[in-house]
Amino acid sequence: MLRKNALKYAAVLVALLILWQLLSMALKLSFLPPPAKVIVNLFIRFLPEISVHAVYSLWRVFAGIGLSMLFGIPLGLGMGYFPRLDKFLSPVVYFTYPVPKIALLPLVMLIFGLGEFSKILMLTMIIVFHIIVAMRDAALGIPKETFYTLVSLGAGTVKIIKKIVIPASLPGLFTSLRVSLGTALSVLFFTETFGTQHGMGYYIMDAWMRVDYTDMFTGILVLSIIGLLLFILLDVAESTLCRWKTGG
Amino acid sequence: MIEIRDLSVTYREKSGVHVAVHDFTLQLNRGDICAVIGPSGCGKSTVLYVLSGIITQYAGSVLINGEPANPKLQRIGLIPQNYGLLEWLSVYGNAVLGLDVMGEDIKSDEPYINHILVKIGLQAYRNKFPGSLSGGQRQRVSIARAFIMRPDILLMDEPFSALDAITREEIQDLFLNTWSENKVSTIFVTHSIEEAVYIGRKIAIMSPAPGRIVKVLDNPLFGRDNLRMIDEYYRFSMELRSMAKEAWSAC
Numbered sequence: 001m002l003r004k005n006a007l008k009y010a011a012v013l014v015a016l017l018i019l020w021q022l023l024s025m026a027l028k029l030s031f032l033p034p035p036a037k038v039i040v041n042l043f044i045r046f047l048p049e050i051s052v053h054a055v056y057s058l059w060r061v062f063a064g065i066g067l068s069m070l071f072g073i074p075l076g077l078g079m080g081y082f083p084r085l086d087k088f089l090s091p092v093v094y095f096t097y098p099v100p101k102i103a104l105l106p107l108v109m110l111i112f113g114l115g116e117f118s119k120i121l122m123l124t125m126i127i128v129f130h131i132i133v134a135m136r137d138a139a140l141g142i143p144k145e146t147f148y149t150l151v152s153l154g155a156g157t158v159k160i161i162k163k164i165v166i167p168a169s170l171p172g173l174f175t176s177l178r179v180s181l182g183t184a185l186s187v188l189f190f191t192e193t194f195g196t197q198h199g200m201g202y203y204i205m206d207a208w209m210r211v212d213y214t215d216m217f218t219g220i221l222v223l224s225i226i227g228l229l230l231f232i233l234l235d236v237a238e239s240t241l242c243r244w245k246t247g248g
Numbered sequence: 249m250i251e252i253r254d255l256s257v258t259y260r261e262k263s264g265v266h267v268a269v270h271d272f273t274l275q276l277n278r279g280d281i282c283a284v285i286g287p288s289g290c291g292k293s294t295v296l297y298v299l300s301g302i303i304t305q306y307a308g309s310v311l312i313n314g315e316p317a318n319p320k321l322q323r324i325g326l327i328p329q330n331y332g333l334l335e336w337l338s339v340y341g342n343a344v345l346g347l348d349v350m351g352e353d354i355k356s357d358e359p360y361i362n363h364i365l366v367k368i369g370l371q372a373y374r375n376k377f378p379g380s381l382s383g384g385q386r387q388r389v390s391i392a393r394a395f396i397m398r399p400d401i402l403l404m405d406e407p408f409s410a411l412d413a414i415t416r417e418e419i420q421d422l423f424l425n426t427w428s429e430n431k432v433s434t435i436f437v438t439h440s441i442e443e444a445v446y447i448g449r450k451i452a453i454m455s456p457a458p459g460r461i462v463k464v465l466d467n468p469l470f471g472r473d474n475l476r477m478i479d480e481y482y483r484f485s486m487e488l489r490s491m492a493k494e495a496w497s498a499c
Contacts (some may be wrong), residue, residue, distance in 0.1 A: 148297075148300070149393075151301060151323070152300035152301060154301070154350065159349055163345075244379060246461065
């Protein structure tokens with residue numbers, strides 16, 4: 001099963017590379033280098049140069065998503081489980097969610113400076129909403145009959161949250177994390193184009209300025225691989241933590 | 249011992265106030281098993297929800313062993329209609345959920361837990377998740393959970409209604425068998441007259457909504473071997489059926 005899937009993914013990867021190669025040969029544009037050149041460049045440059053940028057980007061994504069989970073999970077589950085909290089916080093979420101947080105980047109940088117914190121805060125400000133909304137809906141979606149068994153066993157709120165609300169909402173968390181991951185990488189790229197000399201965003205933009213398109217594509221490739229690895233990480237985490245859902 | 253006196257429960261709905269149960273009175277001795285039959289929507293489940301502490305707003309008195317019904321005071325084994333399994337716990341995790349929630353030492357009870365699991369035919373499924381089980385197997389887990397916690401009272405809400413005929417008979421026998429080993433005061437709610445005759449020592453007939461008890465009978469056939477093979481079973485079922493019909497049409 002796993003091997004079959006791996007083969008399928010490898011086939012798609014090869015097809016994409018062939019498409020890239022064909023486009024590059026057909027268009028003969030200076031800014032579309034052939035894949036082989038980019039991949040060779042990746043092997044030469046990754047360890048001495050790109051790896052530092054990759055580590056910076058990874059750390060920012062992890063910190064941003066981690067902080068979002070730290071605040072978003074309890075807030076969202078709380079809103080879903082306690083109607084009073086929902087009544088109070090829902091309007092706040094309703095009005096702040098549609099504000100395009102990325103437009104606040106200049107403001108955040110004015111307040112918190114150009115350093116790491118501003119970048120991680122930007123990521124958190126965007127991702128936390130996805131998680132709050134997904135967790136609230138997940139907790140709200142638990143059928144009320146699910147609680148009956150525990151209530152009839154005399155369980156209090158803490159036990160009900162631990163035994164039902166958290167595990168029942170976990171699949172919803174993974175879905176929202178998958179959706180958020182794409183957004184997180186885009187936001188990361190954007191924030192890394194300001195006030196830093198580290199990170200894949202900086203590396204790609206710097207290569208572009210230097211008119212080194214092979215480097216630029218290498219950066220894009222690395223950022224994509226980072227996304228892919230995070231996706232795989234989510235899959236592994238889900239199949240471990242939600243074994244009941246993924247069939248164990 | 250279960251004593252329910254003049255129990256009334258009303259639900260507030262958008263369309264107005266709905267009286268689910270009105271002046272419901274029923275008494276059950278320790279170690280007795282009572283089947284409550286009534287038409288759909290007569291408030292059968294409501295009575296069980298009051299006994300198990302899920303519904304706390306009611307009028308009248310509901311006592312279990314002399315104390316007001318409260319799951320924090322009594323051990324209540326509830327087998328709800330949908331079996332009430334937690335999908336994220338294994339069969340074993342679900343079976344010991346009662347002990348777990350009550351903070352009891354599961355390890356020291358392991359021999360008894362294993363005895364019940366073997367008896368109920370779940371030993372081979374210990375580590376499976378409910379999602380991969382059939383209806384009959386899920387029902388077995390629900391029964392195991394109720395017996396493993398050694399409840400003061402056992403409440404069953406049409407537990408066999410979703411099963412196919414063959415599985416239903418098998419699980420009914422399994423239930424009676426386990427019950428006779430651990431005689432727990434049991435209230436068993438059903439809309440099936442044959443099931444009431446098969447399982448209840450006492451049979452209580454409920455009126456349509458707002459539900460109350462119209463008649464309580466002692467079941468002369470309770471505990472007879474091979475009940476399904478004898479004519480009296482069908483004769484008594486027919487008798488009961490006409491009694492129920494009368495009660496349900498009179499209201």
